[in-house]
Amino acid sequence: MLIHRRKAGExxxxxxxIEIRVISVGKKVVLGIIAPRDIAVAAxxxxxxxxxxxxxxxxxxxxxxxxxxxxxKDVPVVLSFEANSPEEPPKQPITTVEP
Amino acid sequence: MFTCKTRFxxxxxxxxxxxxxxxxxxxxxxxxxxxLLLEVPxxxxxxxxxxxRSPNLCxxxxxxxxxxxxxxxxLNGDDLQALGYSATSRPRLGRDVLCLALLTIxxxxxxxxxxxxxxxxxxxxxxxxxxxxxxxYSHRHPFLAPEGQLVC
Numbered sequence: 091m092l093i094h095r096r097k098a099g100e101x102x103x104x105x106x107x108i109e110i111r112v113i114s115v116g117k118k119v120v121l122g123i124i125a126p127r128d129i130a131v132a133a134x135x136x137x138x139x140x141x142x143x144x145x146x147x148x149x150x151x152x153x154x155x156x157x158x159x160x161x162x163k164d165v166p167v168v169l170s171f172e173a174n175s176p177e178e179p180p181k182q183p184i185t186t187v188e189p
Numbered sequence: 190m191f192t193c194k195t196r197f198x199x200x201x202x203x204x205x206x207x208x209x210x211x212x213x214x215x216x217x218x219x220x221x222x223x224x225l226l227l228e229v230p231x232x233x234x235x236x237x238x239x240x241x242r243s244p245n246l247c248x249x250x251x252x253x254x255x256x257x258x259x260x261x262x263x264l265n266g267d268d269l270q271a272l273g274y275s276a277t278s279r280p281r282l283g284r285d286v287l288c289l290a291l292l293t294i295x296x297x298x299x300x301x302x303x304x305x306x307x308x309x310x311x312x313x314x315x316x317x318x319x320x321x322x323x324x325x326y327s328h329r330h331p332f333l334a335p336e337g338q339l340v341c
Contacts, residue, residue, distance in 0.1 A: 135321055135328075139306040140217030142328045143319075146248055146293045146303065147218075149196075153294055157197045157249075161229050166198040169226035169236065170207050171315045 195239045196247035209310055215319045236289055250289040256302040256332050262288055263323040271318045272311050286311055302332040
């Protein structure tokens with residue numbers, strides 16, 4: 091990792107299009123970033139999304155108990171994509187035999 | 190038929206064609222590329238997103254339209270191409286793609302739905318991605334389900 095020391099007001103450039111400027115330094119560092127919109131947005135949000143996924147995947151013991159309890163009475167169904175697909179073969183007609 | 194151990198529902202059987210392929214995984218879970226979508230009749234419309242290789246990994250999700258009936262899916266060009274669409278197309282919610290918001294459920298806290306990074310699954314190919322939508326939806330959208338209706 092490349093580490094730069096910068097004072098408030100100083101900046102550094104990554105490539106030709108990304109500028110990172112230190113706005114102020116206190117308990118928190120405030121950075122100003124000038125970059126093509128998609129790059130800056132993605133870089134910040136991907137780590138948020140990863141963090142949110144980790145939280146979403148860690149269920150409390152309570153939730154575990156509730157869901158396991160509820161599913162004991164009920165059989166889970168694996169969602170099938172084929173049901174929506176036009177390639178699904180037509181169902182066999184039920185033939186009834188008259189007595 | 191194959192079998193798979195699940196976090197909440199014991200061992201289940203599934204057909205290989207029902208496996209959802211997320212070739213790039215989920216954010217923070219890049220190696221998790223195969224999932225099954227499970228529904229339990231009594232907890233509909235919740236969809237459990239169960240990893241095939243990690244029994245302990247199961248996300249709880251809802252179709253985005255349940256969380257926000259006016260949800261607009263705007264995908265960036267990369268995400269569209271990963272799903273097999275042209276960069277300018279607009280796949281339709283529920284018809285072309287299934288779009289699930291992952292939920293964070295905490296005791297004593299509001300349930301949050303991640304509307305910013307939904308799971309988008311192409312219904313024809315079963316391929317999916319965790320998208321990063323272009324619109325400014327929150328990844329922690331507070332979503333209060335009516336008491337007792339969510340998981341029981």
